[in-house]
Amino acid sequence: METIYLIGIGKVGRTILQKAYESKVNAKFVVISRTLKEESNDFGFPLKIINIDPLLNIGTTSFLNKIGSNNLLKEKYIFLAGLGGRSGSELLESLTVYFNSIGTKYFSIGICPFKFEGKNRRKKAISYIHNLQIFPNFKYFDNNLIIEKYDGKINLAKAFEINDKEIVQFISNIAEQNRPNNISYN
Secondary structure, three states: OOEEEEEEEHHHHHHHHHHHHHOOOOOEEEEEEOOOOOOOOOOOOOOEEEEOHHHOOOOHHHHHHHHOOOOHHHEEEEEEEEOOOHHHHHHHHHHHHHHHHHOOEEEEEEEEOOHHHOHHHHHHHHHHHHHHOOOOOEEEEEHHHHHHHOOOOOOHHHHHHHHHHHHHHHHHHHHHOOOOOOOOOO
């Protein structure tokens, strides 16, 4: 059975990692951040922290060394990022393009921001979604769909909670496909 690396990019990615850990998703947890120190981990679960600056030029060896991976072909990677900001959007796109080009088992998940988070941020997120939809292993979750589903009659905390649960369930399904009795990864 291959190892699954669940890699959260930025604050949104880190939040989803925490929820996935609480839901007992079987994976190694890695967060890529511009603001967290690599040696600081006060999140209450096993988490490797990587500072984003050295990763802007992604290369196989440096990336594998930083996350503690040994073999791209024997492992699976699930990337999570909020879209619309600089680090999450750009790094998710770079990782998706790179991992797709080398034929590694991966899945990229982007989270589209709420409308109130800003017109430019949302416009940028939609642009990244458009670019990434050509990849078969990309999925996005749009936070606004939860609000629309409840006709706007839902508080923000509940909307985040529902969306986080949907994302974690999706990740759990990918991880479950990793059991030895399953053959398909798509």
